[in-house]
Amino acid sequence: MYRVSVRMPTSQRIKDEENEAAAREWVISQTVTKANGTILAPKNVQNNLIPTYSTPSYLSPGFSKANLPSQQWLLDRQDLIRERQQDLQILTEEEYQKIFIFFSNLIQILGEQLKLRQQVIATATVFFKRFYARNSLKCIDPLLLAPTCVFLASKVEEFGVISNSRLITTCQTVVKNKFNYAYTQEFPYRTNHILECEFYLLENLDCCLIVYQPYRPLMQLIHDIGGQEDQLLALTWRVINDSLRTDVSLLYPPYQIAIGTVVPLASVTLRSMREI
Structure with a gap:
């Protein structure tokens, strides 16, 4: 300094x-x-x-300020559509979104099996979506990128490094027991594949690894509103988790996502309380 x-x-x-x-x-x-x-x-x-x-x-x-990591990954909807043109020549928009919902669910279940905090799972999901915001689905197998995002997010969020053998074993178990309807064969990747994929992921993320999530502004907003905080927090928390399956994390800053979640649910919750 x-x-x-x-x-x-x-x-x-x-x-x-x-x-x-x-x-x-x-x-x-x-x-x-x-x-x-x-x-x-x-x-x-x-x-x-x-x-x-x-x-x-x-x-x-x-x-400039626009180059800061917090602004770099706020994309325009037209930019997303343009980057997806290669995939949308084969898939419809609905099919494309279903694929991301599928792998977001895979990341969620994988994180739960590894006993990760929701913050780590959310960061891994954002990494996954940011990578494919700039790349085609044909670039890297999403089945390989999903556990790689979990592996990287656990280090970024300072949860602790997941052992390689535990990660591979958990992937094999999850794919076999939870997603056998989609994958008839066992999980094909090994530790060396995860580590190599991590380098490509870091490169495409421009090493911008700090991800701001809506959970902190959400809790502050609910605290300011008062009332049935536990009930409202449970509802809004689930909605924000579900929003990870959509493009909102690429289009809006975390505080706007939190506000957009709290306002309608708070209105419904407070109205229900008055009726009771």
Whole structure:
């Protein structure tokens, strides 16, 4: 981190009750944010005392807020349709969506069998959808990519690395017992396939691995609403889990998904409570 010297405002210019807050703010302001080359200046420091910084040379000329990971994977519906044209020449839109519902269910069951948290399962599902938002289904077998997404998500969400043998064994069991109507043969992939596929997944995700989920804003919204929080949380939680099978995670930010889930269900729940 780079550090610069900023002249501390004199105590005469700071009200007594703001001394402590101003001092903390001044200390924070010493650190230059390397991401965009700017400095956080305290409110009581005049602007002409703060040096300005241009965009660092190691950032590309096209760097902007739109390039941040949180914005990079918010896609337009037309972009999705354009990227899917190769698959939609063979499949109908309904068939295409059914395939993603199928593999989202596979990821969900696989995560449950591995005793993963829902946050990990949701991140794995988002990884899966982001990969195929830019690639055809013919690029990598979804049956291989699904456990690879689970494997990567468990590390990203700091759940702990799943042992390779346990992952393969669980995949074999799930495919044999839960999806034998679709796969007549056993799970064909081994550890080396998962590890190799992980590199392709990382490359296509541009190493943007932090996924913001709607669960945290959902819980905050429900807490603010009050009332029957447990009942409303259970309903909205299930709806958000189901939304992972659709394209909303690619089209809208997490807080909008949370609001879109809470508002109608809260109205129905509160109306039911009044009727009771």
